[in-house]
Amino acid sequence: MSSSYSKPTTIAKVNDAILGCFSAFPLSEFLDHLVRFLGTYGGSDKLFAVVEYIFKVAIPLLNKRAELQKRAGLRKVAISATATRFSKLASLISDSRTLWRFWGLFTIIRWMISLERNSQPTRNLLNIERLQGWSMLGYYPLEHLSYLVSHDVLPSKSTVNLSPFLAKKQNIHLNSGSLGVWSVRCWAFYVALQFAHLREDRKLLQAKYRSLRKIGLKPAEMQELRQQWDAYWSGLVVNMANFPLALHWSMGSTLIKNDFTVTFLNLIVAVISFRSGWKATALPSSPTSPVQQQPEEIVEPVGAEKSVAYDV
Structure with missing residues:
Protein backbone atom coordinates (compact mmCIF):
# COMPACT_ATOMS: atom_id res chain seq x y z
CA MET A 1 0.00 0.00 0.00
CA SER A 2 2.85 2.37 0.80
CA SER A 3 4.45 1.67 -2.57
CA SER A 4 1.30 2.95 -4.35
CA TYR A 5 1.87 6.38 -2.84
CA SER A 6 5.62 6.48 -3.39
CA LYS A 7 5.37 7.07 -7.13
CA PRO A 8 3.10 10.16 -7.07
CA THR A 9 5.03 11.50 -4.11
CA THR A 10 8.27 11.15 -6.05
CA ILE A 11 6.74 12.80 -9.14
CA ALA A 12 5.44 15.64 -7.00
CA LYS A 13 8.90 16.17 -5.56
CA VAL A 14 10.44 16.20 -9.03
CA ASN A 15 7.80 18.69 -10.21
CA ASP A 16 8.45 20.89 -7.20
CA ALA A 17 12.19 20.72 -7.75
CA ILE A 18 12.02 21.59 -11.46
CA LEU A 19 8.81 23.50 -12.16
CA GLY A 20 8.77 25.11 -8.75
CA CYS A 21 12.46 25.99 -8.63
CA PHE A 22 11.66 29.68 -8.17
CA SER A 23 10.55 28.86 -4.63
CA ALA A 24 14.26 28.84 -3.80
CA PHE A 25 14.52 32.55 -4.58
CA PRO A 26 13.56 35.04 -1.85
CA LEU A 27 11.15 37.89 -2.48
CA SER A 28 13.06 40.82 -3.93
CA GLU A 29 12.25 44.42 -3.10
CA PHE A 30 14.63 45.47 -5.89
CA LEU A 31 12.73 43.39 -8.45
CA ASP A 32 9.42 44.84 -7.23
CA HIS A 33 10.87 48.33 -7.61
CA LEU A 34 12.23 47.54 -11.08
CA VAL A 35 8.88 46.21 -12.32
CA ARG A 36 7.07 49.18 -10.81
CA PHE A 37 9.49 51.62 -12.46
CA LEU A 38 9.59 49.94 -15.88
CA GLY A 39 5.82 49.53 -15.81
CA THR A 40 5.48 53.24 -16.59
CA TYR A 41 6.21 54.89 -19.92
CA GLY A 42 8.68 57.28 -18.31
CA GLY A 43 10.53 54.48 -16.53
CA SER A 44 11.00 52.26 -19.57
CA ASP A 45 11.98 55.26 -21.70
CA LYS A 46 14.63 56.30 -19.15
CA LEU A 47 16.15 52.83 -19.14
CA PHE A 48 16.23 52.67 -22.94
CA ALA A 49 17.80 56.15 -23.02
CA VAL A 50 20.61 55.02 -20.72
CA VAL A 51 21.23 51.91 -22.85
CA GLU A 52 21.11 53.90 -26.09
CA TYR A 53 23.66 56.50 -25.03
CA ILE A 54 25.97 54.02 -23.34
CA PHE A 55 26.16 52.25 -26.69
CA LYS A 56 26.68 55.54 -28.55
CA VAL A 57 29.48 56.54 -26.20
CA ALA A 58 31.10 53.11 -26.61
CA ILE A 59 30.93 53.09 -30.43
CA PRO A 60 33.73 55.65 -31.16
CA LEU A 61 35.87 54.16 -28.38
CA LEU A 62 35.55 50.67 -29.85
CA ASN A 63 36.33 51.96 -33.33
CA LYS A 64 39.36 53.83 -32.01
CA ARG A 65 40.62 50.65 -30.37
CA ALA A 66 40.10 48.75 -33.64
CA GLU A 67 42.08 51.43 -35.49
CA ASP A 95 13.58 55.14 -33.48
CA SER A 96 11.34 53.22 -31.08
CA ARG A 97 11.50 55.94 -28.44
CA THR A 98 10.47 58.55 -31.02
CA LEU A 99 7.53 56.38 -32.08
CA TRP A 100 6.35 55.86 -28.51
CA ARG A 101 6.39 59.62 -27.90
CA PHE A 102 3.28 59.86 -30.09
CA TRP A 103 1.18 59.64 -26.93
CA GLY A 104 3.00 62.56 -25.30
CA LEU A 105 0.57 65.14 -26.65
CA PHE A 106 -2.29 63.66 -24.61
CA THR A 107 -0.21 64.03 -21.44
CA ILE A 108 0.43 67.69 -22.26
CA ILE A 109 -3.27 68.39 -22.79
CA ARG A 110 -4.16 66.66 -19.51
CA TRP A 111 -1.45 68.62 -17.69
CA MET A 112 -2.62 71.97 -19.06
CA ILE A 113 -6.20 71.23 -18.03
CA SER A 114 -4.96 70.29 -14.56
CA LEU A 115 -3.00 73.55 -14.31
CA GLU A 116 -6.17 75.58 -14.65
CA ARG A 117 -8.07 73.56 -12.08
CA ASN A 118 -5.47 73.37 -9.33
CA SER A 119 -3.95 76.25 -7.43
CA GLN A 120 -0.24 76.90 -8.03
CA PRO A 121 2.24 78.12 -5.39
CA THR A 122 2.90 81.37 -7.26
CA ARG A 123 1.48 83.30 -10.19
CA ASN A 124 4.88 83.29 -11.88
CA LEU A 125 5.06 79.52 -11.70
CA LEU A 126 1.59 79.21 -13.21
CA ASN A 127 2.48 81.40 -16.18
CA ILE A 128 5.82 79.63 -16.69
CA GLU A 129 4.13 76.26 -16.83
CA ARG A 130 1.41 77.62 -19.13
CA LEU A 131 4.08 78.76 -21.59
CA GLN A 132 5.90 75.44 -21.27
CA GLY A 133 2.68 73.60 -22.04
CA TRP A 134 2.11 75.69 -25.17
CA SER A 135 5.68 75.06 -26.30
CA MET A 136 5.06 71.33 -26.03
CA LEU A 137 1.86 71.68 -28.05
CA GLY A 138 4.16 72.85 -30.81
CA TYR A 139 6.92 70.33 -30.20
CA TYR A 140 5.01 67.08 -30.36
CA PRO A 141 2.94 67.55 -33.57
CA LEU A 142 5.98 68.88 -35.45
CA GLU A 143 8.13 65.96 -34.32
CA HIS A 144 5.38 63.49 -35.25
CA LEU A 145 5.08 65.01 -38.73
CA SER A 146 8.85 64.96 -39.16
CA TYR A 147 9.01 61.30 -38.13
CA LEU A 148 6.17 60.22 -40.43
CA VAL A 149 7.53 62.14 -43.42
CA SER A 150 11.08 60.83 -42.88
CA HIS A 151 9.73 57.26 -42.89
CA ASP A 152 7.60 57.88 -46.01
CA VAL A 153 4.39 57.28 -44.09
CA LEU A 154 3.22 60.74 -45.14
CA PRO A 155 4.12 62.17 -48.55
CA SER A 156 6.54 65.07 -48.57
CA LYS A 157 4.59 66.66 -51.41
CA SER A 158 0.83 66.77 -51.85
CA THR A 159 -1.87 68.85 -53.49
CA VAL A 160 -4.93 69.85 -51.48
CA ASN A 161 -7.87 72.20 -51.76
CA LEU A 162 -7.60 74.46 -48.73
CA SER A 163 -11.00 76.08 -49.28
CA PRO A 164 -14.21 74.68 -50.78
CA PHE A 165 -14.85 78.11 -52.32
CA LEU A 166 -11.61 78.08 -54.31
CA ALA A 167 -11.18 75.83 -57.29
CA LYS A 168 -7.42 76.23 -57.27
CA LYS A 169 -5.52 73.60 -55.33
CA GLN A 170 -2.44 74.34 -53.27
CA ASN A 171 0.82 72.42 -53.27
CA ILE A 172 2.09 71.51 -49.81
CA HIS A 173 5.73 70.58 -49.22
CA LEU A 174 6.71 68.90 -45.97
CA ASN A 175 10.43 68.75 -45.24
CA SER A 176 11.22 66.34 -42.42
CA GLY A 177 14.43 68.22 -41.59
CA SER A 178 12.73 71.61 -41.28
CA LEU A 179 9.89 70.12 -39.24
CA GLY A 180 12.44 68.50 -36.92
CA VAL A 181 14.33 71.74 -36.43
CA TRP A 182 11.17 73.68 -35.61
CA SER A 183 10.01 70.98 -33.20
CA VAL A 184 13.29 71.16 -31.30
CA ARG A 185 13.06 74.96 -31.26
CA CYS A 186 9.79 74.59 -29.40
CA TRP A 187 11.56 72.26 -26.99
CA ALA A 188 14.42 74.79 -26.66
CA PHE A 189 11.83 77.36 -25.52
CA TYR A 190 10.66 74.85 -22.92
CA VAL A 191 14.23 74.29 -21.70
CA ALA A 192 14.87 78.05 -21.42
CA LEU A 193 11.66 78.45 -19.41
CA GLN A 194 12.74 75.60 -17.16
CA PHE A 195 15.53 77.78 -15.78
CA ALA A 196 12.87 80.27 -14.66
CA HIS A 197 10.87 77.36 -13.25
CA LEU A 198 13.88 76.15 -11.27
CA ARG A 199 14.46 79.66 -9.92
CA GLU A 200 10.90 79.68 -8.56
CA ASP A 201 11.46 76.20 -7.11
CA ARG A 202 14.56 77.44 -5.33
CA LYS A 203 12.71 80.39 -3.82
CA LEU A 204 9.96 78.12 -2.52
CA LEU A 205 12.45 75.67 -0.99
CA GLN A 206 14.36 78.49 0.68
CA ALA A 207 11.12 79.96 2.06
CA LYS A 208 10.09 76.55 3.37
CA TYR A 209 13.47 76.07 5.06
CA ARG A 210 13.24 79.48 6.76
CA SER A 211 9.73 78.80 8.05
CA LEU A 212 10.64 75.36 9.36
CA ARG A 213 13.80 76.65 10.99
CA LYS A 214 11.77 79.11 13.06
CA ILE A 215 9.74 76.32 14.65
CA GLY A 216 12.59 73.81 14.70
CA LEU A 217 13.35 71.22 12.05
CA LYS A 218 12.17 67.70 12.85
CA PRO A 219 14.06 64.67 11.45
CA ALA A 220 11.21 63.77 9.09
CA GLU A 221 10.97 67.35 7.81
CA MET A 222 14.73 67.52 7.36
CA GLN A 223 14.66 64.28 5.33
CA GLU A 224 11.82 65.61 3.19
CA LEU A 225 13.70 68.84 2.56
CA ARG A 226 16.84 66.95 1.57
CA GLN A 227 14.86 64.94 -0.98
CA GLN A 228 13.34 68.08 -2.44
CA TRP A 229 16.73 69.76 -2.73
CA ASP A 230 18.12 66.62 -4.33
CA ALA A 231 15.31 66.72 -6.91
CA TYR A 232 16.04 70.41 -7.51
CA TRP A 233 19.76 69.90 -8.13
CA SER A 234 19.08 66.90 -10.37
CA GLY A 235 16.66 68.99 -12.41
CA LEU A 236 19.18 71.81 -12.65
CA VAL A 237 21.97 69.53 -13.92
CA VAL A 238 19.63 67.93 -16.47
CA ASN A 239 18.51 71.32 -17.75
CA MET A 240 22.08 72.63 -17.95
CA ALA A 241 22.98 69.59 -20.08
CA ASN A 242 19.84 69.97 -22.19
CA PHE A 243 20.38 73.67 -22.88
CA PRO A 244 23.45 73.36 -25.17
CA LEU A 245 21.77 70.41 -26.87
CA ALA A 246 18.66 72.50 -27.49
CA LEU A 247 20.74 75.32 -28.97
CA HIS A 248 22.74 72.83 -31.05
CA TRP A 249 19.71 71.16 -32.64
CA SER A 250 17.83 74.45 -32.98
CA MET A 251 20.68 75.69 -35.19
CA GLY A 252 20.57 72.64 -37.43
CA SER A 253 23.18 70.66 -35.47
CA THR A 254 25.93 73.17 -36.20
CA LEU A 255 26.82 74.56 -32.77
CA ILE A 256 28.67 71.60 -31.20
CA LYS A 257 31.28 70.31 -33.62
CA ASN A 258 32.19 67.13 -31.73
CA ASP A 259 29.56 64.38 -31.97
CA PHE A 260 30.99 62.66 -28.90
CA THR A 261 30.23 65.79 -26.82
CA VAL A 262 26.60 65.65 -27.94
CA THR A 263 26.36 61.97 -27.07
CA PHE A 264 28.02 62.47 -23.68
CA LEU A 265 25.62 65.29 -22.75
CA ASN A 266 22.74 63.01 -23.71
CA LEU A 267 24.17 60.29 -21.50
CA ILE A 268 24.36 62.70 -18.53
CA VAL A 269 20.70 63.60 -19.02
CA ALA A 270 19.70 59.94 -19.37
CA VAL A 271 21.56 58.76 -16.25
CA ILE A 272 20.34 61.57 -13.98
CA SER A 273 16.78 61.25 -15.30
CA PHE A 274 16.90 57.51 -14.61
CA ARG A 275 18.17 58.20 -11.09
CA SER A 276 15.40 60.72 -10.42
CA GLY A 277 12.72 58.41 -11.79
CA TRP A 278 14.03 55.51 -9.75
CA LYS A 279 13.88 57.55 -6.57
CA ALA A 280 10.40 58.82 -7.40
CA THR A 281 9.05 55.25 -7.62
CA ALA A 282 10.70 54.06 -4.41
CA LEU A 283 8.59 52.91 -1.48
CA PRO A 284 7.51 54.58 0.67
CA SER A 285 6.48 57.33 -1.72
CA SER A 286 8.60 60.44 -1.72
CA PRO A 287 7.08 63.43 0.07
CA THR A 288 5.16 65.88 -2.04
CA SER A 289 7.27 68.76 -3.24
CA PRO A 290 6.18 72.29 -2.29
CA VAL A 291 6.23 73.10 -5.99
CA GLN A 292 3.61 71.88 -8.44
CA GLN A 293 6.03 70.07 -10.73
CA GLN A 294 5.22 68.94 -14.23
CA PRO A 295 4.31 65.27 -14.62
CA GLU A 296 7.36 63.14 -15.28
CA GLU A 297 6.01 62.04 -18.68
CA ILE A 298 6.10 65.65 -19.89
CA VAL A 299 9.68 66.44 -19.00
CA GLU A 300 11.15 63.10 -19.96
CA PRO A 301 10.12 62.84 -23.62
CA VAL A 302 11.75 66.14 -24.38
CA GLY A 303 15.00 65.27 -22.76
CA ALA A 304 17.92 63.68 -24.59
CA GLU A 305 16.12 62.06 -27.48
CA LYS A 306 17.01 64.24 -30.45
CA SER A 307 19.82 61.98 -31.56
CA VAL A 308 19.12 62.55 -35.26
CA ALA A 309 20.84 65.56 -36.79
CA TYR A 310 18.24 67.50 -38.74
CA ASP A 311 19.16 69.25 -41.95
CA VAL A 312 17.14 72.30 -42.89
Whole structure:
Protein backbone atom coordinates (compact mmCIF):
# COMPACT_ATOMS: atom_id res chain seq x y z
CA MET A 1 0.00 0.00 0.00
CA SER A 2 2.85 2.37 0.80
CA SER A 3 4.45 1.67 -2.57
CA SER A 4 1.30 2.95 -4.35
CA TYR A 5 1.87 6.38 -2.84
CA SER A 6 5.62 6.48 -3.39
CA LYS A 7 5.37 7.07 -7.13
CA PRO A 8 3.10 10.16 -7.07
CA THR A 9 5.03 11.50 -4.11
CA THR A 10 8.27 11.15 -6.05
CA ILE A 11 6.74 12.80 -9.14
CA ALA A 12 5.44 15.64 -7.00
CA LYS A 13 8.90 16.17 -5.56
CA VAL A 14 10.44 16.20 -9.03
CA ASN A 15 7.80 18.69 -10.21
CA ASP A 16 8.45 20.89 -7.20
CA ALA A 17 12.19 20.72 -7.75
CA ILE A 18 12.02 21.59 -11.46
CA LEU A 19 8.81 23.50 -12.16
CA GLY A 20 8.77 25.11 -8.75
CA CYS A 21 12.46 25.99 -8.63
CA PHE A 22 11.66 29.68 -8.17
CA SER A 23 10.55 28.86 -4.63
CA ALA A 24 14.26 28.84 -3.80
CA PHE A 25 14.52 32.55 -4.58
CA PRO A 26 13.56 35.04 -1.85
CA LEU A 27 11.15 37.89 -2.48
CA SER A 28 13.06 40.82 -3.93
CA GLU A 29 12.25 44.42 -3.10
CA PHE A 30 14.63 45.47 -5.89
CA LEU A 31 12.73 43.39 -8.45
CA ASP A 32 9.42 44.84 -7.23
CA HIS A 33 10.87 48.33 -7.61
CA LEU A 34 12.23 47.54 -11.08
CA VAL A 35 8.88 46.21 -12.32
CA ARG A 36 7.07 49.18 -10.81
CA PHE A 37 9.49 51.62 -12.46
CA LEU A 38 9.59 49.94 -15.88
CA GLY A 39 5.82 49.53 -15.81
CA THR A 40 5.48 53.24 -16.59
CA TYR A 41 6.21 54.89 -19.92
CA GLY A 42 8.68 57.28 -18.31
CA GLY A 43 10.53 54.48 -16.53
CA SER A 44 11.00 52.26 -19.57
CA ASP A 45 11.98 55.26 -21.70
CA LYS A 46 14.63 56.30 -19.15
CA LEU A 47 16.15 52.83 -19.14
CA PHE A 48 16.23 52.67 -22.94
CA ALA A 49 17.80 56.15 -23.02
CA VAL A 50 20.61 55.02 -20.72
CA VAL A 51 21.23 51.91 -22.85
CA GLU A 52 21.11 53.90 -26.09
CA TYR A 53 23.66 56.50 -25.03
CA ILE A 54 25.97 54.02 -23.34
CA PHE A 55 26.16 52.25 -26.69
CA LYS A 56 26.68 55.54 -28.55
CA VAL A 57 29.48 56.54 -26.20
CA ALA A 58 31.10 53.11 -26.61
CA ILE A 59 30.93 53.09 -30.43
CA PRO A 60 33.73 55.65 -31.16
CA LEU A 61 35.87 54.16 -28.38
CA LEU A 62 35.55 50.67 -29.85
CA ASN A 63 36.33 51.96 -33.33
CA LYS A 64 39.36 53.83 -32.01
CA ARG A 65 40.62 50.65 -30.37
CA ALA A 66 40.10 48.75 -33.64
CA GLU A 67 42.08 51.43 -35.49
CA LEU A 68 44.98 51.17 -33.06
CA GLN A 69 44.92 47.38 -33.29
CA LYS A 70 45.07 47.57 -37.10
CA ARG A 71 48.07 49.88 -36.94
CA ALA A 72 49.76 47.39 -34.64
CA GLY A 73 48.99 44.58 -37.08
CA LEU A 74 46.60 42.81 -34.72
CA ARG A 75 43.58 42.98 -37.04
CA LYS A 76 42.82 43.44 -40.72
CA VAL A 77 40.13 46.16 -40.57
CA ALA A 78 39.94 49.36 -38.54
CA ILE A 79 36.23 49.01 -37.79
CA SER A 80 34.89 47.20 -34.74
CA ALA A 81 32.19 44.61 -35.47
CA THR A 82 30.86 45.14 -31.94
CA ALA A 83 30.60 48.88 -32.57
CA THR A 84 28.58 48.19 -35.73
CA ARG A 85 26.14 46.03 -33.77
CA PHE A 86 25.91 48.65 -31.01
CA SER A 87 25.16 51.29 -33.65
CA LYS A 88 22.32 49.25 -35.12
CA LEU A 89 20.76 48.57 -31.73
CA ALA A 90 21.11 52.21 -30.61
CA SER A 91 19.43 53.32 -33.84
CA LEU A 92 16.53 50.91 -33.24
CA ILE A 93 16.11 52.15 -29.67
CA SER A 94 16.16 55.80 -30.78
CA ASP A 95 13.58 55.14 -33.48
CA SER A 96 11.34 53.22 -31.08
CA ARG A 97 11.50 55.94 -28.44
CA THR A 98 10.47 58.55 -31.02
CA LEU A 99 7.53 56.38 -32.08
CA TRP A 100 6.35 55.86 -28.51
CA ARG A 101 6.39 59.62 -27.90
CA PHE A 102 3.28 59.86 -30.09
CA TRP A 103 1.18 59.64 -26.93
CA GLY A 104 3.00 62.56 -25.30
CA LEU A 105 0.57 65.14 -26.65
CA PHE A 106 -2.29 63.66 -24.61
CA THR A 107 -0.21 64.03 -21.44
CA ILE A 108 0.43 67.69 -22.26
CA ILE A 109 -3.27 68.39 -22.79
CA ARG A 110 -4.16 66.66 -19.51
CA TRP A 111 -1.45 68.62 -17.69
CA MET A 112 -2.62 71.97 -19.06
CA ILE A 113 -6.20 71.23 -18.03
CA SER A 114 -4.96 70.29 -14.56
CA LEU A 115 -3.00 73.55 -14.31
CA GLU A 116 -6.17 75.58 -14.65
CA ARG A 117 -8.07 73.56 -12.08
CA ASN A 118 -5.47 73.37 -9.33
CA SER A 119 -3.95 76.25 -7.43
CA GLN A 120 -0.24 76.90 -8.03
CA PRO A 121 2.24 78.12 -5.39
CA THR A 122 2.90 81.37 -7.26
CA ARG A 123 1.48 83.30 -10.19
CA ASN A 124 4.88 83.29 -11.88
CA LEU A 125 5.06 79.52 -11.70
CA LEU A 126 1.59 79.21 -13.21
CA ASN A 127 2.48 81.40 -16.18
CA ILE A 128 5.82 79.63 -16.69
CA GLU A 129 4.13 76.26 -16.83
CA ARG A 130 1.41 77.62 -19.13
CA LEU A 131 4.08 78.76 -21.59
CA GLN A 132 5.90 75.44 -21.27
CA GLY A 133 2.68 73.60 -22.04
CA TRP A 134 2.11 75.69 -25.17
CA SER A 135 5.68 75.06 -26.30
CA MET A 136 5.06 71.33 -26.03
CA LEU A 137 1.86 71.68 -28.05
CA GLY A 138 4.16 72.85 -30.81
CA TYR A 139 6.92 70.33 -30.20
CA TYR A 140 5.01 67.08 -30.36
CA PRO A 141 2.94 67.55 -33.57
CA LEU A 142 5.98 68.88 -35.45
CA GLU A 143 8.13 65.96 -34.32
CA HIS A 144 5.38 63.49 -35.25
CA LEU A 145 5.08 65.01 -38.73
CA SER A 146 8.85 64.96 -39.16
CA TYR A 147 9.01 61.30 -38.13
CA LEU A 148 6.17 60.22 -40.43
CA VAL A 149 7.53 62.14 -43.42
CA SER A 150 11.08 60.83 -42.88
CA HIS A 151 9.73 57.26 -42.89
CA ASP A 152 7.60 57.88 -46.01
CA VAL A 153 4.39 57.28 -44.09
CA LEU A 154 3.22 60.74 -45.14
CA PRO A 155 4.12 62.17 -48.55
CA SER A 156 6.54 65.07 -48.57
CA LYS A 157 4.59 66.66 -51.41
CA SER A 158 0.83 66.77 -51.85
CA THR A 159 -1.87 68.85 -53.49
CA VAL A 160 -4.93 69.85 -51.48
CA ASN A 161 -7.87 72.20 -51.76
CA LEU A 162 -7.60 74.46 -48.73
CA SER A 163 -11.00 76.08 -49.28
CA PRO A 164 -14.21 74.68 -50.78
CA PHE A 165 -14.85 78.11 -52.32
CA LEU A 166 -11.61 78.08 -54.31
CA ALA A 167 -11.18 75.83 -57.29
CA LYS A 168 -7.42 76.23 -57.27
CA LYS A 169 -5.52 73.60 -55.33
CA GLN A 170 -2.44 74.34 -53.27
CA ASN A 171 0.82 72.42 -53.27
CA ILE A 172 2.09 71.51 -49.81
CA HIS A 173 5.73 70.58 -49.22
CA LEU A 174 6.71 68.90 -45.97
CA ASN A 175 10.43 68.75 -45.24
CA SER A 176 11.22 66.34 -42.42
CA GLY A 177 14.43 68.22 -41.59
CA SER A 178 12.73 71.61 -41.28
CA LEU A 179 9.89 70.12 -39.24
CA GLY A 180 12.44 68.50 -36.92
CA VAL A 181 14.33 71.74 -36.43
CA TRP A 182 11.17 73.68 -35.61
CA SER A 183 10.01 70.98 -33.20
CA VAL A 184 13.29 71.16 -31.30
CA ARG A 185 13.06 74.96 -31.26
CA CYS A 186 9.79 74.59 -29.40
CA TRP A 187 11.56 72.26 -26.99
CA ALA A 188 14.42 74.79 -26.66
CA PHE A 189 11.83 77.36 -25.52
CA TYR A 190 10.66 74.85 -22.92
CA VAL A 191 14.23 74.29 -21.70
CA ALA A 192 14.87 78.05 -21.42
CA LEU A 193 11.66 78.45 -19.41
CA GLN A 194 12.74 75.60 -17.16
CA PHE A 195 15.53 77.78 -15.78
CA ALA A 196 12.87 80.27 -14.66
CA HIS A 197 10.87 77.36 -13.25
CA LEU A 198 13.88 76.15 -11.27
CA ARG A 199 14.46 79.66 -9.92
CA GLU A 200 10.90 79.68 -8.56
CA ASP A 201 11.46 76.20 -7.11
CA ARG A 202 14.56 77.44 -5.33
CA LYS A 203 12.71 80.39 -3.82
CA LEU A 204 9.96 78.12 -2.52
CA LEU A 205 12.45 75.67 -0.99
CA GLN A 206 14.36 78.49 0.68
CA ALA A 207 11.12 79.96 2.06
CA LYS A 208 10.09 76.55 3.37
CA TYR A 209 13.47 76.07 5.06
CA ARG A 210 13.24 79.48 6.76
CA SER A 211 9.73 78.80 8.05
CA LEU A 212 10.64 75.36 9.36
CA ARG A 213 13.80 76.65 10.99
CA LYS A 214 11.77 79.11 13.06
CA ILE A 215 9.74 76.32 14.65
CA GLY A 216 12.59 73.81 14.70
CA LEU A 217 13.35 71.22 12.05
CA LYS A 218 12.17 67.70 12.85
CA PRO A 219 14.06 64.67 11.45
CA ALA A 220 11.21 63.77 9.09
CA GLU A 221 10.97 67.35 7.81
CA MET A 222 14.73 67.52 7.36
CA GLN A 223 14.66 64.28 5.33
CA GLU A 224 11.82 65.61 3.19
CA LEU A 225 13.70 68.84 2.56
CA ARG A 226 16.84 66.95 1.57
CA GLN A 227 14.86 64.94 -0.98
CA GLN A 228 13.34 68.08 -2.44
CA TRP A 229 16.73 69.76 -2.73
CA ASP A 230 18.12 66.62 -4.33
CA ALA A 231 15.31 66.72 -6.91
CA TYR A 232 16.04 70.41 -7.51
CA TRP A 233 19.76 69.90 -8.13
CA SER A 234 19.08 66.90 -10.37
CA GLY A 235 16.66 68.99 -12.41
CA LEU A 236 19.18 71.81 -12.65
CA VAL A 237 21.97 69.53 -13.92
CA VAL A 238 19.63 67.93 -16.47
CA ASN A 239 18.51 71.32 -17.75
CA MET A 240 22.08 72.63 -17.95
CA ALA A 241 22.98 69.59 -20.08
CA ASN A 242 19.84 69.97 -22.19
CA PHE A 243 20.38 73.67 -22.88
CA PRO A 244 23.45 73.36 -25.17
CA LEU A 245 21.77 70.41 -26.87
CA ALA A 246 18.66 72.50 -27.49
CA LEU A 247 20.74 75.32 -28.97
CA HIS A 248 22.74 72.83 -31.05
CA TRP A 249 19.71 71.16 -32.64
CA SER A 250 17.83 74.45 -32.98
CA MET A 251 20.68 75.69 -35.19
CA GLY A 252 20.57 72.64 -37.43
CA SER A 253 23.18 70.66 -35.47
CA THR A 254 25.93 73.17 -36.20
CA LEU A 255 26.82 74.56 -32.77
CA ILE A 256 28.67 71.60 -31.20
CA LYS A 257 31.28 70.31 -33.62
CA ASN A 258 32.19 67.13 -31.73
CA ASP A 259 29.56 64.38 -31.97
CA PHE A 260 30.99 62.66 -28.90
CA THR A 261 30.23 65.79 -26.82
CA VAL A 262 26.60 65.65 -27.94
CA THR A 263 26.36 61.97 -27.07
CA PHE A 264 28.02 62.47 -23.68
CA LEU A 265 25.62 65.29 -22.75
CA ASN A 266 22.74 63.01 -23.71
CA LEU A 267 24.17 60.29 -21.50
CA ILE A 268 24.36 62.70 -18.53
CA VAL A 269 20.70 63.60 -19.02
CA ALA A 270 19.70 59.94 -19.37
CA VAL A 271 21.56 58.76 -16.25
CA ILE A 272 20.34 61.57 -13.98
CA SER A 273 16.78 61.25 -15.30
CA PHE A 274 16.90 57.51 -14.61
CA ARG A 275 18.17 58.20 -11.09
CA SER A 276 15.40 60.72 -10.42
CA GLY A 277 12.72 58.41 -11.79
CA TRP A 278 14.03 55.51 -9.75
CA LYS A 279 13.88 57.55 -6.57
CA ALA A 280 10.40 58.82 -7.40
CA THR A 281 9.05 55.25 -7.62
CA ALA A 282 10.70 54.06 -4.41
CA LEU A 283 8.59 52.91 -1.48
CA PRO A 284 7.51 54.58 0.67
CA SER A 285 6.48 57.33 -1.72
CA SER A 286 8.60 60.44 -1.72
CA PRO A 287 7.08 63.43 0.07
CA THR A 288 5.16 65.88 -2.04
CA SER A 289 7.27 68.76 -3.24
CA PRO A 290 6.18 72.29 -2.29
CA VAL A 291 6.23 73.10 -5.99
CA GLN A 292 3.61 71.88 -8.44
CA GLN A 293 6.03 70.07 -10.73
CA GLN A 294 5.22 68.94 -14.23
CA PRO A 295 4.31 65.27 -14.62
CA GLU A 296 7.36 63.14 -15.28
CA GLU A 297 6.01 62.04 -18.68
CA ILE A 298 6.10 65.65 -19.89
CA VAL A 299 9.68 66.44 -19.00
CA GLU A 300 11.15 63.10 -19.96
CA PRO A 301 10.12 62.84 -23.62
CA VAL A 302 11.75 66.14 -24.38
CA GLY A 303 15.00 65.27 -22.76
CA ALA A 304 17.92 63.68 -24.59
CA GLU A 305 16.12 62.06 -27.48
CA LYS A 306 17.01 64.24 -30.45
CA SER A 307 19.82 61.98 -31.56
CA VAL A 308 19.12 62.55 -35.26
CA ALA A 309 20.84 65.56 -36.79
CA TYR A 310 18.24 67.50 -38.74
CA ASP A 311 19.16 69.25 -41.95
CA VAL A 312 17.14 72.30 -42.89
